[in-house]
Amino acid sequence: MSLGIGLVGLGAIARAQHLPALDRVTGVHLAALASRNATLPGLPCYPDVDALLAAQPDVGAISLCTPPQGRFEQAMAVLRAGRHLMLEKPPGATLSEVETLRAEAAHRGLTLFATWHSRAAAGVDAARNWLTGQSLRKVMIDWREDVRKWHPGQDWIWQAGGLGVFDPGINALSILTAVLHDPVRIIRADLQVPKGRQTPIAAQLEMRAADVAIHADFDWRKTGEELWRIRFETADGSATLDQGGARFAIDGQVQPIAESAEYARLYERFRDLVARGESDADFTPLRLVADAFMNGRLHQVAPFDEAADG
DSSP: OOEEEEEEOOSHHIIIIIHHHHHHSTTEEEEEEEOSSOOOTTSOEESSHHHHHHHOTTOOEEEEOSOSTTHHHHHHHHHHTTOEEEEOSSOOSSHHHHHHHHHHHHHHTOOEEEOOGGGGSTTHHHHHHHHTTOOEEEEEEEEEOBHHHHSTTOGGGGSTTSOTTHHHHHHHHHHHHHHOSSOEEEEEEEEEEETTOSSOSEEEEEEEETTEEEEEEEESBOOSSOEEEEEEEETTEEEEEEGGGTEEEETTEEOOOOOOOHHHHHHHHHHHHHHHTOOBOOOHHHHHHHHHHHHEEEEEEOOOOTTSOO
């Protein structure tokens, strides 16, 4: 029997990734939509999640694709209505919120799936397998893109809880914490915050996992082609995850891996978790971001004007 899913939020990521994935994955189907400003032909559409939950008691699961600020109330409404819950990354605005959601889902016997789409990239499993048994010495992360291209008009990213450059940077941290076998901790963080904004446009992190030094450089000011790369240096050679995890190379030799289908893999996992009565709620990447904000040194930089030339 196919799992009916209500999609809440129909922004750029929902249109580009969630809708095609729901069409592709067997055993799930899009049953309803909640959005303040958008509708889909032939689908029951509601102005908010509360209206959807009240009108569609047979929709067994909800996928939240809304900004992290304000998502907690939506998520709690879903769980209190007895529906399974899938969260777009980041899973919430604070660690307290997501831990409360975890406890609520467990109390009600519901599936909670906090997704990290970059962990589902095609090269991530290959990188984890290759690192097993390796003597890792250093990790270098370069995660740079143009905010005007990837977040046009999305003012929420510059507000408290919006994460700023950590919105893409958390993707790198999600991969990092999935492939390393030791816990990662923040040693130092430098955050460049544009004048008049509340979240950083760039950040540099120094981290460690056991004795392994990890450096990360996140920047939203890059124009042209994006750079989403993690390089691992070991005693016996090096490997690189590139293109956000879609490409994996060992000592410069690109390895054969499957075509990336990140969101399809997420919905397949959600389907299977619901069927087994299990949850998958790892908040480690969000915890690292919270540590960076807590321990970070703030540096004010030039104001960001989205309308200005890049």
